[in-house]
Amino acid sequence: MLRSASVKDVAATAGVSxxxxxxxxxxxxxxxxxxxxxxxQAMADLGFVRNESARQLRxxxxxxxAYVMLDATNPFFTDVASGxxxxxxxxxxxxxxxxxxxxxxxxxxxxxHLVEQRVQGILIxxxxxxxxxxxxxxxxxxxxxVVDRIRAGDTVCSVSVDDELGGRLAVEHLVDRxxxxxxxxxxxxxxxxxxxxxxxxxRAWADAGLPEEDLVQIATGGLKVDEGRRAGERLLGLPERxxxxxxxxxxxxxxxxxxxxxxxRSRRVPEDLAIVGYDDIVFAAAAAVPITSxxxxxxxxxxxxxxxxxxxxxxxxxxxxxVVFTPELVARASTLG
Amino acid sequence: MLRSASVKDVAATAGVSxxxxxxxxxxxxxxxxxxxxxxxQAMADLGFVRNESARQLRxxxxxxxAYVMLDATNPFFTDVASGxxxxxxxxxxxxxxxxxxxxxxxxxxxxxHLVEQRVQGILIxxxxxxxxxxxxxxxxxxxxxVVDRIRAGDTVCSVSVDDELGGRLAVEHLVDRxxxxxxxxxxxxxxxxxxxxxxxxxRAWADAGLPEEDLVQIATGGLKVDEGRRAGERLLGLPERxxxxxxxxxxxxxxxxxxxxxxxRSRRVPEDLAIVGYDDIVFAAAAAVPITSxxxxxxxxxxxxxxxxxxxxxxxxxxxxxVVFTPELVARASTLG
DNA sequence: TTGTATGCGTTATCAA
DNA sequence: TTGATAACGCATACAA
Numbered sequence: 001m002l003r004s005a006s007v008k009d010v011a012a013t014a015g016v017s018x019x020x021x022x023x024x025x026x027x028x029x030x031x032x033x034x035x036x037x038x039x040x041q042a043m044a045d046l047g048f049v050r051n052e053s054a055r056q057l058r059x060x061x062x063x064x065x066a067y068v069m070l071d072a073t074n075p076f077f078t079d080v081a082s083g084x085x086x087x088x089x090x091x092x093x094x095x096x097x098x099x100x101x102x103x104x105x106x107x108x109x110x111x112x113h114l115v116e117q118r119v120q121g122i123l124i125x126x127x128x129x130x131x132x133x134x135x136x137x138x139x140x141x142x143x144x145x146v147v148d149r150i151r152a153g154d155t156v157c158s159v160s161v162d163d164e165l166g167g168r169l170a171v172e173h174l175v176d177r178x179x180x181x182x183x184x185x186x187x188x189x190x191x192x193x194x195x196x197x198x199x200x201x202x203r204a205w206a207d208a209g210l211p212e213e214d215l216v217q218i219a220t221g222g223l224k225v226d227e228g229r230r231a232g233e234r235l236l237g238l239p240e241r242x243x244x245x246x247x248x249x250x251x252x253x254x255x256x257x258x259x260x261x262x263x264x265r266s267r268r269v270p271e272d273l274a275i276v277g278y279d280d281i282v283f284a285a286a287a288a289v290p291i292t293s294x295x296x297x298x299x300x301x302x303x304x305x306x307x308x309x310x311x312x313x314x315x316x317x318x319x320x321x322x323v324v325f326t327p328e329l330v331a332r333a334s335t336l337g
Numbered sequence: 338m339l340r341s342a343s344v345k346d347v348a349a350t351a352g353v354s355x356x357x358x359x360x361x362x363x364x365x366x367x368x369x370x371x372x373x374x375x376x377x378q379a380m381a382d383l384g385f386v387r388n389e390s391a392r393q394l395r396x397x398x399x400x401x402x403a404y405v406m407l408d409a410t411n412p413f414f415t416d417v418a419s420g421x422x423x424x425x426x427x428x429x430x431x432x433x434x435x436x437x438x439x440x441x442x443x444x445x446x447x448x449x450h451l452v453e454q455r456v457q458g459i460l461i462x463x464x465x466x467x468x469x470x471x472x473x474x475x476x477x478x479x480x481x482x483v484v485d486r487i488r489a490g491d492t493v494c495s496v497s498v499d500d501e502l503g504g505r506l507a508v509e510h511l512v513d514r515x516x517x518x519x520x521x522x523x524x525x526x527x528x529x530x531x532x533x534x535x536x537x538x539x540r541a542w543a544d545a546g547l548p549e550e551d552l553v554q555i556a557t558g559g560l561k562v563d564e565g566r567r568a569g570e571r572l573l574g575l576p577e578r579x580x581x582x583x584x585x586x587x588x589x590x591x592x593x594x595x596x597x598x599x600x601x602r603s604r605r606v607p608e609d610l611a612i613v614g615y616d617d618i619v620f621a622a623a624a625a626v627p628i629t630s631x632x633x634x635x636x637x638x639x640x641x642x643x644x645x646x647x648x649x650x651x652x653x654x655x656x657x658x659x660v661v662f663t664p665e666l667v668a669r670a671s672t673l674g
Numbered sequence: 675t676t677g678t679a680t681g682c683g684t685t686a687t688c689a690a
Numbered sequence: 691t692t693g694a695t696a697a698c699g700c701a702t703a704c705a706a
Contacts, residue, residue: 004455004478006699017677022701032675047477052453053393054699057682062390072415073619081409085436089443094450097434099422106426113431116389118341140384141341225623256623263625264670282410286562286593288600288625333601343683354693359685369691391683394698 005046014042025050056118065093065306066114067147068107068124072099074253075281076298077125080147083302084123091310093120100127108133115142121309123147123302129192143312147305149192150322157312159305159323163193166294166327167200170248170276171215173292173329175208177336179246179274185231185258186250187220194223194250197278201248216244223250228257235273236265246274246335252284255291259334263288275334290332297325342383351379362387393455402643403433403451404484405444405461411590412618413635414462417484420639421460428647430457437464445470452479458646460484460639466529480649484642486529487659494645496638496660500530503631503664504537507585507613508552510629510666512545514673516583516611522568522595523587524557531560531587534615538585553581560587565594572610573602583611583672589621592628596671600625612671627669634662 007025011018016035023031024039031039042048056062067084069077081097088095096119100107104127111133114122121143126134129149137144138155146158174182182205189195198217205215218234220227228249235243235258249255255277262273269275269289277284280295304323312318344362348355353372360368361376368376379385393399404421406414418434425432433456437444441464448470451459458480463471466486474481475492483495511519519542526532535554542552555571557564565586572580572595586592592614599610606612606626614621617632641660649655 007701008699018700019677019679019702020675023676026701030675035676049477050453051394051455051699052450053390053399053455054682055701056390057388057394057684057698058700058702060682072409072418073412075410075412078409078415082436082438085438089446094447094454095435097436098432099419099434101419101422109426110431113389116387117431118388118390140386225619256620260623260625260627264627282562283593283620283623286597288597290597290601344685345683355684356686356693356695357691360692363685367691372692388683391698392685394682394700395684395686397698 005048006051007048009046010039010042010048013046014039062118062120063093064096064117064119065091065309066096066098066119066122067302068098068100068110068114068122068126070100070125070127071102075283076251076279076296079281079298080125080302083299084306085302086299087303087306087310091306102127104128104131104133111137115140118142120313121145123305123309125149143309145305145309145312148301154320154322157305157308157320157322159301159308159325161296161301161325161327163196163327164200164203166278166296167197167248168204169200169327169329170197170278170294171201171204172208173331173335174246174248174274174276175204175210177246177274179244180210181214181216181242181244181246183216183218183231183235183244183247184250185218185220185228185247185254186223187227188222189219197250218247220254223254225253225257225260228254228259229261230257232258232261232265236261236267244273246270246276248276250278252277252279252281252291252293255293256283256287259287259289259291270333270335270337280330285332287334289334292332292335293330295328295330301325342385343388344385346383347376347379347385350383351376399455399457400430401433401454401456402428402430402646403435403456403459404639405435405437405447405451405459405463407437407462407464408439409436412620413588413616413633416618416635417462417639420636421643422639423636424640424643424647428643439464441465441468441470448474452477455479457650458482460642460646462486480646482642482646482649485638491657491659494642494649494657494659496642496645496662498633498638498662498664500533500664501537501540503615503633504534504585505541506537506664506666507534507615507631508538508541509545510668510672511583511585511611511613512541512547514583514611516581517547518551518553518579518581518583520553520555520568520572520581520584521587522555522557522565522584522591523560524564525559526556528560534585534587555584557591560591562590562594562597565591565596566598567594569595569598569602573598573604581610583607583613585613587615589614589616589618589628589630592630593620593624596624596626596628607670607672607674617667622669624671626671629669629672630667631664632667633664638662
């Protein structure tokens with residue numbers, strides 16, 4: 001099959017004009033049943049498939065949406081993606097999923113491609129929400145919505161979750177459970193999430209009237225399982241009387257690593273260390289000691305972001321919105337004993 | 338920005354012909370430095386972006402590759418995807434990632450779209466490798482490679498891992514560790530993987546000269562964490578003298594669920610139950626009791642599949658190949674005590 | 675009800 | 691070195 005059949009080919013074998021074939025495709029009611037049947041037969045015989053590029057060119061716009069994920073190996077983002085997917089499907093749009101893998105270079109290359117593809121719009125969890133790369137995209141005419149991050153200024157819509165509140169919920173819970181020396185595990189602080197959750201943690205700590213120095217920060221270089229393990233090492237390396245009795249981790253991956261380090265060293269969770277994670281990924285609930293975690297409405301995040309994007313493309317009076325969802329603490333054995 | 342600038346617009350503002358603009362884009366060496374500068378300036382001023390649809394239409398083919406995943410929430414597939422992504426990037430192709438979420442309907446819709454997009458080729462882990470939907474795609478001219486599944490006949494390339502061998506490795510390991518009553522946890526058997534691993538398990542069991550009835554099957558309805566938990570319930574519901582001392586799970590998700598059920602019931606792993614998983618996802622190694630698992634070369638699977646696809650698109654003498662990789666057992670605490 | 679003609683943006687061929 | 695023109699496949703306005 002060298003070149004696939006075009007409307008012209010179909011027209012020829014059906015013995016009708018090209019316009020009629022097009023009518024069969026787009027306004028079948030205008031075509032008499034008999035010719036329609038003939039055309040449809042010809043299409044079947046030739047294995048005719050619409051050429052989307054040509055349609056797009058003609059239409060002046062595509063029926064494509066794109067979601068640029070920050071890290072496809074983090075279940076949090078695949079859940080967001082699933083929300084986006086549902087929304088795209090409902091709007092009869094195809095979804096282009098890309099994974100920047102936390103690389104600004106890769107992200108930029110993808111954005112370049114997407115703009116060239118004339119996607120209707122881009123949903124993105126950017127490596128750096130304030131990068132000028134995003135402005136460039138907008139300047140060139142592709143609407144963009146930031147997911148799970150906040151961007152300074154009001155040039156785009158964004159959908160996120162209140163991370164400071166999340167941090168507060170986590171630490172309030174630990175304080176309620178009687179903990180008076182707590183570690184915050186996460187990093188780098190340059191990630192908005194990490195610093196906001198830390199800010200919320202500090203706030204809750206101060207509100208409880210506890211001394212500042214008893215909320216310690218275990219700074220990590222990232223938010224993967226391995227960094228959690230290393231945080232465990234550092235905690236166990238502290239002299240016992242100064243060692244925190246609870247840890248609040250900036251995400252579940254680090255929480256899982258930390259849990260593993262403690263358990264494999266025959267420490268008990270929550271007796272030796274209570275743990276709170278963040279994101280409530282399926283593996284948090286599935287851990288040997290189910291992990292208390294701050295849940296974010298992941299699917300909803302994706303769905304809502306897609307809705308904003310669609311509004312921006314369709315509605316001339318669209319105004320940029322900043323949607324902030326509320327997180328929720330899910331208490332499990334890792335803090336309840 | 339209503340309509341983005343075209344080559345024609347660029348030509349007009351630069352005061353040159355349309356052909357010259359095209360030359361600047363595609364054969365800059367043919368254009369005198371001064372006019373080239375003028376054209377480039379105009380492109381910058383107008384925010385010109387190539388229209389990929391038009392290029393595609395003109396070229397007669399796209400620069401798109403697609404990977405249709407079976408389940409984006411399973412880390413196994415995101416790792417395969419990352420391999421595909423690397424290969425696509427190296428070949429300067431964009432990658433369209435889709436997620437069928439185990440739904441044949443959704444899969445079909447995606448394939449339809451992809452064929453219309455004239456993607457160069459499709460990598461797919463199909464819901465049903467023998468479905469005629471795949472034939473339809475091929476018949477309409479889009480090359481296709483099956484990933485992590487095998488399809489009867491030789492109409493397509495496929496890349497997979499020897500699941501029977503994997504099953505054998507798992508059970509041999511358990512037999513070596515002295516287990517004489519073992520459960521196989523997984524289902525439904527209609528999934529090739531599940532039945533092949535079971536076949537391998539049986540083979541190893543027979544080779545060890547052990548009585549058939551002591552390798553028991555705990556059939557599950559799927560391969561998620563929850564099914565693992567339920568399998569745990571069923572195991573603990575057995576009278577102790579007939580209860581298996583080890584379980585081989587058809588994937589890590591079920592292994593994690595099973596592990597959790599045992600641990601939260603204060604059973605010990607591996608003392609009360611040794612556990613072997615399959616896939617060696619990051620969460621297997623990260624479990625409180627690190628899980629022994631059969632590792633598959635996930636990234637490589639994706640890369641190799643992409644390579645086969647690219648060969649099929651570029652090489653007229655391409656012949657379909659069936660690549661089978663060898664799995665490897667990674668022993669950890671869940672069987673080593 | 676059906677046919678004809680035009681243009682979307684790009685690239686390549688050929689002429690100037 | 692640059693310019694004019696045709697073609698890719700489709701959808702639509704308009705003519706028959």
